[in-house]
Amino acid sequence: MKPRLGILLSGRGSNFEAIAQNVLSGNLDCEIGFVFSNKPNAPGLARAREFGLPCGSIPSAGIERTLFDSQVADLLIDHGVNWVCLAGYMRFLSGQFVSQFSNRILNIHPSLLPAFPGLDAQYQALTHGVKITGCTVHFVNEDLDSGPILLQSAVPVLDNDTVESLSARILVEEHRIYSEAIAWMLRGNYRIEGRRVIQT
Ligand code: GAR
Numbered sequence: 001m002k003p004r005l006g007i008l009l010s011g012r013g014s015n016f017e018a019i020a021q022n023v024l025s026g027n028l029d030c031e032i033g034f035v036f037s038n039k040p041n042a043p044g045l046a047r048a049r050e051f052g053l054p055c056g057s058i059p060s061a062g063i064e065r066t067l068f069d070s071q072v073a074d075l076l077i078d079h080g081v082n083w084v085c086l087a088g089y090m091r092f093l094s095g096q097f098v099s100q101f102s103n104r105i106l107n108i109h110p111s112l113l114p115a116f117p118g119l120d121a122q123y124q125a126l127t128h129g130v131k132i133t134g135c136t137v138h139f140v141n142e143d144l145d146s147g148p149i150l151l152q153s154a155v156p157v158l159d160n161d162t163v164e165s166l167s168a169r170i171l172v173e174e175h176r177i178y179s180e181a182i183a184w185m186l187r188g189n190y191r192i193e194g195r196r197v198i199q200t
Contacts (some may be wrong), residue, residue, distance in 0.1 A: 003186050004033030008072070008089035010017035011074065013044015015087035016109055019182065020051055028179055029059055030186055034079040036072055038091055060091065061113070069097040078107035085182065086140065090119075095142045100200035103192060105140035108178045110170045112136060112152055117145035122167045131157055135174045139192070148197045150181040150190075 005023075007016045016035065022028040035048035035055035048055040056075065060068050071095075076084065086107040098105065111121035112135040116128070127132040134154040139147035153173040157166060184190065189200045 003030040004080045004082055005030055005182070006033055006076040006079070006084045007035045007048075007087050008084060009035065009037050009042060009044040010039050010090040011042055011044060013042065013047050013087065013170040015174055015178055016173060017047055019085065019087065019179055020053070024051075028060050028183055028186070029155045030083070030182070033081040034076055036075060038068075038089070039043055041099075044088070057100075060124065065092075065095055065103060066094045072157075073097055073100050078139060083180070083182075087178070088150040092144060093140060093142075098142050099139060103139055106178075106181060107140050107145070107147070108174050109136045109138065109145050110167065110192050111172065112154065113138060113145055113149065120163075122170060123163050125157060126161060126166060130169070133157055133170065135170050137177055139197070148192050148195050150184060150197050151177045153177050 007019065009016050020032060023030060023032055032053050035045065035053050036058045037045040037057045039061055042055040045055055045057060058068065058071055082104065084101050085106040086105065109121060111125055112134045116124040124179050132154050134152055136149055138149045138153045141147040155170050155173055190197050
């Protein structure tokens, strides 16, 4: 049976769509088992419906984090999901969820971590004045944007960049390296040594 990805998103879903295109074209040898959003109106969820993928949403308002995450985990497990990809999922995951999918959750972040974790990473890079930023795919642990790193790609910051222009160039790299990292993870030829992900 092919590996089954669960994709978690909160908004636009362009990273989800790039992954979905690679699954459909056979570049990624896996299935998308479920697409979940904490936002019922997320455009990414509408795209998942158009792709005919199993998808759904649980609004998070008023639900305690651990309880909410256990409902999400149940939904994923019911759909046979064994790998989780966060694709613009703007929620901090509970420790319980992380340990349920231990070392099987990936996230994409629009900076060269450990620089500029958290929200508005492109704005942070621009206002800090760095000359190079980029994106990072990393395993998810219990701390924010800080698990072992699989892949990174550097993007130069230009003098005339705005948050929008910089974000757009980073996004091109996000779409490329996320599927590359998923393919690597699914091949399984790596080991995690401390914070380092080493090719085997
Ligand atoms: C992407 O730039 C992703 O790296 C970022 O949200 C955007 C989602 O775009 N994620 C984070 O900042 C996580 N800390 P998308 O919905 O079009 O994939």
